[in-house]
Amino acid sequence: MAKIKRQKIKALLESGGAMENIRVQGWVRTRRDSKGGFSFLEVNDGSCLKNLQAIIDANLPGYEELTHQLTAGSCVDLLGNLVESPAKGQSVELQVAELKVYGTADPEKYPLQKKRHSFEFLREIAHLRPRTNTMGAVMRVRNRLAWAIHKFFNERGFLYLHTPIITASDCEGAGEMFQVTTLDLDKVPKVDGKTDFSQDFFGDKTGLTVSGQLEGETYALALGEIYTFGPTFRAENSNTSRHLAEFWMVEPEMAFYDLDDDMDLAEEFIKYLVRDVLDNCADDMAFFNQRIDSTILDTLKNIVENSFERLHYADAIHLLQKSGKTFQYAVEWGCNLQAEHERYLAEEAFKKPVMVYNYPEAIKPFYMKLNEDKETVRAMDVLLPKLGEIIGGSQREDDFEILVDRMKIKGVDPEEYWWYLDLRRYGSAPHSGFGLGFERLVQFVTGMENIRDVIPFPRTPKHARF
RNA sequence: UCCGGCGUGGCACAAUUGGUAGCGCAAACGGCUGUUAACCGUUAGGUUACAGGUUCGAGUCCUGUCGCCGGAGCCA
Numbered sequence: 001m002a003k004i005k006r007q008k009i010k011a012l013l014e015s016g017g018a019m020e021n022i023r024v025q026g027w028v029r030t031r032r033d034s035k036g037g038f039s040f041l042e043v044n045d046g047s048c049l050k051n052l053q054a055i056i057d058a059n060l061p062g063y064e065e066l067t068h069q070l071t072a073g074s075c076v077d078l079l080g081n082l083v084e085s086p087a088k089g090q091s092v093e094l095q096v097a098e099l100k101v102y103g104t105a106d107p108e109k110y111p112l113q114k115k116r117h118s119f120e121f122l123r124e125i126a127h128l129r130p131r132t133n134t135m136g137a138v139m140r141v142r143n144r145l146a147w148a149i150h151k152f153f154n155e156r157g158f159l160y161l162h163t164p165i166i167t168a169s170d171c172e173g174a175g176e177m178f179q180v181t182t183l184d185l186d187k188v189p190k191v192d193g194k195t196d197f198s199q200d201f202f203g204d205k206t207g208l209t210v211s212g213q214l215e216g217e218t219y220a221l222a223l224g225e226i227y228t229f230g231p232t233f234r235a236e237n238s239n240t241s242r243h244l245a246e247f248w249m250v251e252p253e254m255a256f257y258d259l260d261d262d263m264d265l266a267e268e269f270i271k272y273l274v275r276d277v278l279d280n281c282a283d284d285m286a287f288f289n290q291r292i293d294s295t296i297l298d299t300l301k302n303i304v305e306n307s308f309e310r311l312h313y314a315d316a317i318h319l320l321q322k323s324g325k326t327f328q329y330a331v332e333w334g335c336n337l338q339a340e341h342e343r344y345l346a347e348e349a350f351k352k353p354v355m356v357y358n359y360p361e362a363i364k365p366f367y368m369k370l371n372e373d374k375e376t377v378r379a380m381d382v383l384l385p386k387l388g389e390i391i392g393g394s395q396r397e398d399d400f401e402i403l404v405d406r407m408k409i410k411g412v413d414p415e416e417y418w419w420y421l422d423l424r425r426y427g428s429a430p431h432s433g434f435g436l437g438f439e440r441l442v443q444f445v446t447g448m449e450n451i452r453d454v455i456p457f458p459r460t461p462k463h464a465r466f
Numbered sequence: 467u468c469c470g471g472c473g474u475g476g477c478a479c480a481a482u483u484g485g486u487a488g489c490g491c492a493a494a495c496g497g498c499u500g501u502u503a504a505c506c507g508u509u510a511g512g513u514u515a516c517a518g519g520u521u522c523g524a525g526u527c528c529u530g531u532c533g534c535c536g537g538a539g540c541c542a
Contacts, residue, residue: 032499032500034499034501036499036501038501040501051502087500089501107492107493107494108476109476110476113476114491115478116503117477120535236540238467238539241536328538435542462533
């Protein structure tokens with residue numbers, strides 16, 4: 001007899017009709033026995049949020065022993081006919097003719113129960129939490145967002161660029177780096193009391209990248225428009241619901257874009273991604289709206305339907321000063337916008353995404369383009385309600401002399417960045433880009449409160465298990 | 467890193483002013499039902515994070531350590 005191919009539960013539920021000889025493989029969520037002579041089995045295969053209800057008739061050979069093994073977490077192979085369900089709660093169900101248990105899950109020891117668990121507990125069993133409704137939904141949405149990112153850029157002729165993960169570029173102005181070395185830490189070679197990196201694997205001090213931007217610029221200034229999408233690393237001792245030591249970042253870089261073009265793209269980008277999830281992850285999004293954040297669907301619709309507010313940094317300062325609110329951190333021109341300020345702008349003043357641009361030169365990195373006023377740079381941040389900063393970007397400095405000056409002011413050695421300066425020596429062009437924290441995007445779209453619950457295996461200070 | 471909060475059966479929680487550690491869910495066993503976060507009954511399960519201290523007596527008070535959570539800073 002020919003092997004019957006496995007069908008995904010998602011497809012079966014969408015088909016909605018009766019079908020013969022169906023094979024379903026998945027994990028048991030719960031079982032309810034009926035003395036009427038059968039058991040109800042809830043099976044999930046990860047293809048969608050919903051379970052498939054399977055009916056195990058007591059006449060099935062070995063019924064007693066089999067049902068005993070069908071506990072939460074066990075894995076099964078089911079063959080049978082898909083029929084219309086006589087009861088409420090599901091349109092179709094599987095009448096099982098053959099059943100095989102691939103793997104049992106001892107109910108005395110299996111940590112997942114058919115009840116709600118705290119996310120804190122689930123983080124301790126990160127290898128099993130994908131079997132929960134919430135993590136399944138998060139990962140399906142995360143996957144959809146990742147795909148939508150590639151779709152968005154490829155539809156616009158952007159090239160997906162793979163920038164290096166190991167880099168010798170120090171101090172890119174974006175936080176502490178993890179060091180990469182093959183030196184024996186118990187016997188570090190020294191020269192004049194300092195570590196001799198010439199004996200290290202790369203013959204230089206290297207670390208994990210904090211951003212692919214500088215490398216991205218080199219390819220944008222040859223191929224026009226590129227984007228990176230990969231892991232980045234920050235060795236900051238940040239312990240918040242919005243920070244990870246290892247996270248994924250999307251960084252488009254575009255030749256011939258000025259700051260306005262950059263902001264246009266950022267707004268279009270976020271709207272595209274949100275719309276894509278609303279259109280394609282309806283079940284999972286309904287779940288988030290019901291169980292995680294009852295305002296999430298309204299929030300996302302609001303994003304898609306309204307234009308982002310754009311205001312000068314100087315205007316943002318004025319607005320904050322006139323707000324009548326007392327902030328923990330004083331507001332004056334030249335200060336960094338603190339979380340409380342960003343929250344006021346996005347949540348109270350405008351109640352929608354806000355793009356603040358033209359920040360003071362003094363509080364931004366060397367590569368951002370200096371404005372004619374010499375006091376501000378063409379930097380922009382996209383601030384979202386609840387989440388805060390999700391995008392940081394800028395038009396890049398394309399003038400050789402100004403760039404060298406700003407490097408010196410910021411304590412960055414121009415010698416070390418000779419290759420970056422070459423982009424301004426030879427065929428320089430106006431160009432812009434931005435960076436988007438992928439996990440923060442997933443967080444925002446799902447309404448999940450903690451960033452550790454939107455990445456499969458979160459890396460945070462003192463936590464690299466699994 | 468700083469500030470604040472919290473660590474009690476597998477999970478989620480309770481325990482008056484310091485005075486016999488309880489409940490629900492899960493589990494095991496039984497009952498019942500086209501059930502659906504099923505329901506009903508019975509049973510078992512705890513060195514109250516760890517180490518000290520105060521006290522006749524500590525889950526509760528004090529000190530330290532570890533862990534977790536929330537907020538802040540850094541940022542994406």
